[in-house]
Amino acid sequence: MNATDLTPVAAATPATVGAFTPDTVSVVVGGSSGIGRAVADALRARPGRVIAAGRRDGLDVSDEASVAAFFDGLGPVDHVVVTAGSQAPGGPVTGLDLDAAKAAFDIKFWGAIAVARAAARHLRPGGTLTLTSGFVARRTVPGAFVKTAMNAALEASAKLLARELAPLRVNVVSPGLTDTEAYAAMAPQAREAMLAKAAATLPAGRVGQPGDLAAGYLFVIDNPFVTGAVIDIEGGALVN
Numbered sequence: 001m002n003a004t005d006l007t008p009v010a011a012a013t014p015a016t017v018g019a020f021t022p023d024t025v026s027v028v029v030g031g032s033s034g035i036g037r038a039v040a041d042a043l044r045a046r047p048g049r050v051i052a053a054g055r056r057d058g059l060d061v062s063d064e065a066s067v068a069a070f071f072d073g074l075g076p077v078d079h080v081v082v083t084a085g086s087q088a089p090g091g092p093v094t095g096l097d098l099d100a101a102k103a104a105f106d107i108k109f110w111g112a113i114a115v116a117r118a119a120a121r122h123l124r125p126g127g128t129l130t131l132t133s134g135f136v137a138r139r140t141v142p143g144a145f146v147k148t149a150m151n152a153a154l155e156a157s158a159k160l161l162a163r164e165l166a167p168l169r170v171n172v173v174s175p176g177l178t179d180t181e182a183y184a185a186m187a188p189q190a191r192e193a194m195l196a197k198a199a200a201t202l203p204a205g206r207v208g209q210p211g212d213l214a215a216g217y218l219f220v221i222d223n224p225f226v227t228g229a230v231i232d233i234e235g236g237a238l239v240n
Contacts, residue, residue, distance in 0.1 A: 024048030025077045029115050030084030032056045034180035035132070038210030039081050039217045054084055061111030062103075064118075071118040079221050080119040081130045082112045085182075088146040101146045109150045109157075116161055116170075123168050128221050131158050133174045135234040155230050162228035169227035171220040176234025178208035203236030 026043045030036035031052025040052040053059040053070065060066050061084050071077070086107035089100040112131050119129055136144050137151035155172050162170040177198050183191050199206045216233045220226050232238060 020046040020048050022047050024079070025074065026050045026079040027071075027074065027077055027081070027119070028052045029059065029061060029080070029082045030054045030132075031081070034083070034182060035175060035178060035210050035213045036081070036083035038214040039083065042211075042214040042218055043079075048078070061114055062106040064114045067111075067114040068118045071115075071122050075122065076124050077119065077122050077127065078124050079128045079130075080115065080123065081132075081217055081221075082115050083132045084108065084111055085132070086111075086150075088144075088150065090143045090146070092143060093145050096145065104146055105150055109153050112154055113157065116165075120165055120168070123165075125167070126224075128169045128171070129161070129165070130217055130220055131170070131172045133172050133230065135174055135176045135232065135237050137174060139238055158230070159228045166227070169220070169224070171226060171228070172230045173213065173216045173220065174230050174232045174234065175213050176202075176208055176232075176237045178210060178213060180210055199235075201240060203240060206235065208233065208235060 024047060026048060028036050028040040028043070028050065031040035031050075032054045033056075036052065036054070040050050043050045051074065059070055061082075084107065086104040088104040088108075089097050116129055116131075123129065131154050133151035133154045134147060136148045137155050141148065151174070155174070158170050158172045177195070179195055183194070186194070195207050213233055216231045220229065220231060
């Protein structure tokens, strides 16, 4: 990769830079479920076009060529949000399944970077790129090595991208425990008990809802003075 790979293309500029107009194009990668769907729904309440894409729609973020072709097919865009995640193996480093760990990185970390590379060529002036990490990036949780490493790498990379892609703005939203379909496989009673136990330990007294997180993505999209930032929306887990 060289410096020109990440040079944004100044394609047709919206009538009002930074404002949502009928011509605004927003892309949510991972927007078919959970937090991503909440972000897409919130953006749909505004003027413009919203494209939600993910594995269910045939977009494989671990395939760089597929990601590049996807954005080439869209043309100029204004806002790109990446919420696509992966199933990360847990357990101590000494017993870690490295193949599974690398596969998780290919989706959440390298997938986000592939989106950043492709989107940078199509983002219009005033555009934004928002990635997603997780509170374990900065909280020591035994057995969460892969999640910690992936999320910390994303946060560090976003700060560098904010410099390389300026004046495009690049930020990260870092969620805490959020009640989404990620826990759908659990028995209903077990899921409710797990969420209630977690809520009791958090200073906010509750776990997150997808709409709570969506508000954070809209904040970094809307505020023209925010770039290179990590926005923690985790109910106080990091100060607990």
